[in-house]
Amino acid sequence: MRVLRGIAIGAGAALAAVAVVVAMVEVAGRSSYADVALPDIAAATTPAAVERGAYLVNAVAHCPARHLPQPGATQFDPQRRPNLVGGHRWELAFGTVYSPNITSSVTAGIGAWSDGEIARVLRTGVRRDGSLSAFMVAGVGHLADNDIAAIIAYLRSQPAVNVAVPASRSNFLGRVVAAFFARPRLDESELATAPPTAATPERGGYLAHGPANCVGCHSPSGLRSAFRPAAPELAGGVPVPDVTDPAMEIVAPNLTPDPTTGVIYSWPEDVFVQRFRGGRVVAGSPMP
């Protein structure tokens, strides 16, 4: 009798502990970061800035690779500057994720967002409603204020496409990740102006950490780094799914100048440039 009573008490305690953890996840997994300050950045107004925004969005940051439905997302032509209607779907261990419509539609896109709200999601990953986009935390680099202003101007110049995208759905595991691992990017130093366009290491370092976000895929990242690139930076990434073949995965190579394992160590500058002119090497790769 005493043994049964002990078992019952133990089971009850275990159930209570599980209930507490589930409650913590359900509450913390829906955290709001609405109190994260809106950056004091307004959309640029000059045609040159809008054009620079178009270049950054399409040719440098490759936003269409995420903000278009498949298969267009992996076949987009940066020169055509497609409307970023969203709808790219990922079936992940922590839920089903759809990329949002980021055209100027007031009902389905970001037409109702303020400049500050767009700047905030670009800089920190915090959406207009205060929720956090882990994809924006991981997928967008550290942008200078003037580049954010140019990107906002270009996004606002896109025609409104009033097609709503299904809401993303996170499962319990997704809420565990949101509760205990995902965090907004709040620690980046302010950078008012991007280095001027020139073939300098300074400009290259900005691009690699900012609009091109080379570090995002070519560095280790995971739960403990809150999905942000960790050391050793640019020494190779972690496996990501091949979106065209579930049996395959893709790993971003080591870009450091290591003579034996650095993939571009032996590449002259012109070979590196031509690599990007040749288009996608692997159909299901995020690398253009």
Added chain:
Amino acid sequence: MSDTDLAAIWRYLRTIDPIRNEVGPTHRPVGRTVGSFPAP
């Protein structure tokens, strides 16, 4: 991306510290773990 910006990235990559890390085949069957550094 423009040739100038690509050249800038290439020149930046030449300035960073070399790290020895063999990631193995970059397109491979799922689960074939290669590489010196575990995911953080």
